[in-house]
Ligand SMILES: Nc1ncnc2c1ncn2[C@@H]1O[C@H](COP(=O)(O)OP(=O)(O)O)[C@@H](O)[C@H]1O
């Protein structure tokens with residue numbers, strides 16, 4: 215007897231910066247034939263648009279008024295994810311230090327979250343028709359997709375996360391380890407402390423501490439969890 219195609223699965227992966235969400239989610243999606251959505255890239259894209267259009271990122275009202283203007287489109291192929299703003303490739307500009315330093319303020323504005331959350335839900339619903347998706351961010355398991363089939367919350371010590379991040383920055387915008395750690399802890403605090411859907415572990419999420427794990431071990435662990443979920 216031929217085995218049936220695996221059922222569609224929606225996976226939510228949340229956690230603070232540098233825990234391995236993007237690398238893990240992309241690899242798991244590629245291995246299992248799922249789509250992939252980086253929700254942080256969407257918040258970065260809207261932040262980049264605000265900066266380039268002269269919107270004061272310290273003014274929540276100005277941000278709320280402008281939030282509906284940019285058209286943000288995410289490509290969900292895990293081997294080549296894309297992000298455009300008004301048709302323009304934004305994958306490079308959204309990774310600058312300037313965007314990183316302002317994204318928490320912009321993403322805390324409720325009007326921004328409402329628009330981006332709607333966009334994320336429609337992408338996930340469309341992907342569910344095509345096998346499923348891994349969606350990574352801060353509030354996916356708690357707010358965006360509370361009915362996800364599997365929820366993972368990645369953690370790691372601030373030291374490990376800063377070391378991973380400063381490894382990425384070396385040679386580009388050289389930041390020392392202490393400064394990287396300080397910026398990262400500050401962003402975590404802002405993301406966890408905001409009123410509207412803060413960074414938080416969902417009650418039914420599986421927590422995976424990646425501090426002492428290699429990336430391959432984390433990927434293997436999540437693949438196993440998805441397969442277990444699918445076989446139920
Ligand atoms: N378990 C791990 N061990 C070592 N390095 C890792 C691990 N997971 C991720 N990394 C590296 O850490 C950096 C940040 O990972 P990333 O997936 O972007 O994290 P996040 O999306 O949670 O911010 C990347 O350079 C990635 O290769």
Ligand SMILES: Nc1ccn([C@H]2C[C@H](O)[C@@H](COP(=O)(O)OP(=O)(O)O)O2)c(=O)n1
Pocket residue numbers: 230231232236253254255257258317318321322350351352353354401405
């Ligand atoms: N679901 C999400 C995803 C990201 N955000 C916000 C908060 C984060 O600090 C920024 C950037 O997220 P991103 O995942 O790109 O951050 P890092 O990869 O950890 O540097 O976006 C959010 O508020 N909700």
